[in-house]
Amino acid sequence: MEKLNYEVLEKSGYDGYILKDAPVKVMQFGEGNFLRAFVDYWFDLANEKADWNGKCCLVQPIAPGLAKMINEQEGLYTLYLRGSENGQKVDAKRVISSVKNCLNPYEAADFEAMMEVAASDDLEIIVSNTTEAGIQYDPSCQLNDQPASSFPGKLTQVLYHRYKAGKKGIIMLACELIDNNGKELLKCVNQYIDQWGLEDGFKKYVNEECTFCGSLVDRIVPGRIRDEKEVAELEQKHGYADPLLDVGEVFGVWVIEGDPKLNDVLPFKKAGLEDKVFVVPDMSPYKKRKVRILNGAHTGFVLGAYLAGENIVRDCMQDETIKGFMNKMLYDEVIPTLPLDKQDLLNFAAAVSDRFNNPFVNHELMSISLNSTSKWKARNMPSFLEYIKEKGELPVCLTMSLAAYIAFYSNDIQSLTDAGLVCKRPAGNEYTVSDDRWALEFYYEHRNDSAEELVHAVLTNEKMWDQDLTQIKDLEATVVADLKKIREEGAKAAYASCL
Template identity: 25%
Template sequence: MSIKLSATTLTDLPDTVSGPGFAREDITAGIVHFGVGNFHRAHQAAYLNDLFAMGESRDFGIIGAGVRQSDAKMREVLAAQDYLTTLVEQEATSTTARVLAPMLDYIDPNDPEALIARLADPQIRIVSLTITEGGYFLDAAGAFDASHPEIVADAANIAAPRTVFGLILAGLIARRDKGIAPFAVMCCDNIPHNGKVTMNAIAGLAEVFDAALARWVRENVSFPNGMVDRITPATSDRERALLETQFGVKDGWPVFCETFTQWVLEDDFPLGRPALEKVGVTFVPDVAPYELMKLRILNGGHAAIAYPGALMDIHFVHEAMEEPLIAAYLAKLTSEEIIPVVPPVPDTDLEAYRALIAERFANPKIADTIQRLCLDGSNRQPKFILPSVIDRLAVGQNVTGLALVSALWCRYCYGATESGAPIAPNDPNWDRIKGAAIAAKDDPDAFLSMHDIFGALADDTVYRDAFAAALRKVWADGTRETLIAYLEDRL
């Protein structure tokens, strides 16, 4: 018989499921977190839960926040189970489950006044974010786009903001006006220099209507850069059923993930921070080498296997890694084209890291989907693939395999797999990208002409030729034969 997860049933958990390890009444709030999705609960929330269980930093409980309709749904589900989460950690030979309880509340996304009031509370010393790579209003060059309609709307009415950055800025204004020191803003998204990007978004919004406020933000608010890593698939009815069947717990939104986890963070928290180093977080003066390694090898690797996997009608990531051509493509691409333009990382063997990433991708228990990896390519390609292209071109190195990644993305955006199965819209810019992909079947430049994605690469002859050759090969001979050609240096 299974139990429904809630505060009142914590004492009734099956022996195979461990509890939080602390009493909720001993925790007080210190963090507001925007974007309470699966990754946050598998990563930041898990680290904090472990820390609280040690009796440490219990004044840094989490208050959830969000602005989208999906946030409202998440809040509804979590509120019904007292903001508890079942975390299921999986490897090929083992599966464990435990309940996390670091979240104390989740502010209604339809109540911005309550959220701003909470942000202005001196008790809140850190505001963190996981809002996905596409949520930062960046243009093709990676600069903040102050002309975006949502930013323009917030700038015109900062007292009633609609974006995450508007809400954070409103909270900072309230603190400044009350003489309360500003909180630190900690980005946990996969973006190069994510702290700087977040600062540019908040200060950039302020710049639209108050240059003095923008200067104050840049001079007084800390934005530590960080690198986060844990493969965390989306939750479906499959995961809910597995949890209930295997562990006897009913959870409306459990989180399944791998056992591996990593967090590298710059130590810049003027109002204090949790003692995260006691639960495995690495604090460094400069996170850039670590984040570049992860973004290009892991996230870039995800993009490399996603689109051939999708075109070949492969459902799960581990199944893609079981396809010898895809696994070999990933290994060759990473070793020969990506790693050579990744700077050295302290105490890290990049080839060993590459092998570890491949092993993690192949974990059959995770059941991460190819569809999830294909999501939001228009935001992910410029962050995970194209920077390696730019670096290689700058030193005269070939970009054959990297161009193939984007060519396969283009073929995917045509809207049908090679078997003819339809591909559902999977990008916020899907209609425009699909139109360009259809035109690119006859004219590859039609895809590269999306300058907001490809930037100056659209005018680089070497890249254009490599992309065109790869795309024509995919259309003429199919994904499988194209991968063989690349592996045999015939592309």
């Protein structure tokens, strides 16, 4: 079977949208599954729907990468968006043609090619997703490194070369999953400008002529298909082999923080994508929406659901008690505390149900359970405290979710190993809790406590919560009662008692 490229694609009889030649308008640091299923997909739609006529040149942020494979396929790859939308199963194929090529700047010729793109009149946008560790200042980087080892170091080299070539400023869209990603990236670039003693004119160019935008990305991307039988079947169906084939969920939202005038420069509004990719002056409400509804739902129900015998998210959505518990938590306790348009929040919550019910993704509860101490604090506690402040009473489901967290971390503790805290499920099988070592040691030390002693120790642990939660009226007694119910009647019966 021949590998995908333009000639092979034509022979296969593919009749979808394809753009073969266009100027490079985007330099993209990162060539992995996520960016190809997300950013490059939106640019591909902009080409089709707004006649944007632009290509993306990808750059490997680290030496090992996909450049060779991407260039062998002339930038083409197959994307499947799979999931559930409005309760309907979706399995949509699209060949993405918005990528021109991929450079490995750790090779001399590609470093020079990266600088050529940097100095091009066509370049308008730089995008990055270099993992959470990518936006970091490394003082060992030097201006004459080829390339600088850190991503902000490479970006400073690229922007300096562009400035020296007398070209206009660019729009920088940071997609890394850290708070204030755009501002943090700009801060690192300014540190290199100072460290390398670069001129004031360049500093002014970076801070005034270039636009650094933070952004919030939201799409689950499982990536490649691991089932060899399915891969073989798809190759027969497509008429070509594609080792770069990518898979993402149907849902996708990209919130870009910046001046709304950027909507006129970026191609997404013209392409009719303004409900999917949009610019807002402040993305924090959207981040809050995602963290408290999507992530908060996960952390709020999965620990109890696991104790109740469930293993993957989709199966939980088939269980009326667990789904009912999640919905009551979201609609009655979380959404009323959020500062966004209520219809928008209801639409987002409805999409969350579809996403959790994705027939193509086996999202394991145990993978969601990692680091649940910090997750409950970041995702659930803000809604919990806000609800109490507004209503003057405890939120029933969020309080139960706190008890379920304690139950998950303390259920029939067997041992503490290098891998984590080994507990036993009510069904009898062992599971390993993964978290910060201090949190695991805390639960191991309290393994023989009564429910009352354990709840008191957890709620008064200020390292966990930055405060003493026993100060909240009725909380300690309620969590004790909830924990006893989970232990004595089972987590499902405890969830049912909230409905």
